[in-house]
Amino acid sequence: MTLTATLLDPILKANPARPLITFYDDATGERIELSAVTTANWAAKTANMLRDECDVETGTSVAVLLPAHWQTAAVLLGAWWCGAHVVADPADAEWILCDADRLDLALAAAPSGGVVALSLDAFGKGLTGLPDGVVDYATEVRQHGDDFVPWEPVPDTAPALGDLSVADTAAAALRRAGELDITAGDRVLSMAEWSSLDGVVDGLLSVLAVGSSLVQCRNPDMGKVIARAAAEKCTRRL
Template sequence: MPAPTIADVLASLQREPGRPRLTWYGDGGERIELSGAVLENWVSKTANLLVEEFDAGPGVRVLVDLPPHWRTVVWAFAAWRVGACVVLGSDASTSEVEVVVTDRPDKFDRPAPVVAVALPVLARTFGSALPAGAVDAAAAVMTYGDVLGWAPPVDPAAPALVGAGLEVTHAQLIAWPVNAAIPDGARALVPTSASGSVADGTARALHDVLAALRSTGSVVLVDPVMSEALASDASRRDRLVATERITVTSATS
């Protein structure tokens, strides 16, 4: 049976802690593989930051201005774990959110605090382009505990995801993925696209990752450049399917 809450999804990752759960292929061939234990660890650290630095909880709106990416999954799951609402769409006013999580911090004006996320796999800091006053996610997240500390109770009726044409409450979140093409236990290839808005692409990626993980599966998430290459090169796609032991190659993205 699918796990009924985000907390249960994360707990289920610990049943096989060493099993790969989220594999990312980025621009230029970068690859990172997160086991269940490592993915849950990243989410816990990030959730601790959200609670301790920004009092994240039910009613707190976290603007996630990030493309489809493994770090995006971590930030969204962390916000959901503490009952906050993920807002998609960079056109949202900072006056309407409590915190902004973005890879483009220079485009946002205060008053909402800004968390700058470096997307390269090996990045340990955002670098010299970090605006004054912004939180450097690459450095800050690692200072927080590996186990989730105190977190407010999740309000099932509170919003969990808004934007990209979606309005999903925490009670609806686990049932939100309706992708019948990802059966229980599958290792799913989740391609992404550069067409359309970033918010739409991020929503589709989060949908498919959640669909797989809630049903004890795993995901190979591929950035738009490589996704386009795989779509036009069947032999390359077949090699990836074989190498990553992918069992499902269709997704909503």
């Protein structure tokens, strides 16, 4: 199976309606809660867009220059559903997905495929004034379907995250969940960044690998952390 199917299928079978990712941005007051099935739908839309518009397939190298955000989770899961290889260095990527703050960095890398830019807007507003050839994620992704089926199987040995294969990435996520003491019944409050490949494993994949749920805080107001943990019934903190 793809890495995305490996992570999401058990969660969807167990309880598709339960909250899987709850996202806060204390700088904007934003709170968005995604169930397992809604997370899967966003990942599927992203996978369909990447395959149909960007020709992303097994082994295509992709760099993700995005903060820890619910849309970043959709991007990563969508990319892996296509069989993409997520790399750390944008210079090594055929496609780069980035936010507006890192658009210049993405363009300077001159990826052979192109650049997809995300506004990360809570209401789905796209970016304006983008250079020719840059794909606006918010505009394009909504045109694609909520279900995704790969055209061909993605081997367990295909590269998925840095030097790790699909199988190795899934194993690393399970191992880190054990080391971080995250279990299936946990609700994990996290302020961790996903700016490195290790950060993605610890902050996102370890939670999904054991079927836990994530409360991710961006620009955290530390004065709200204790009350938020209680309100969200969190049992672990990263």
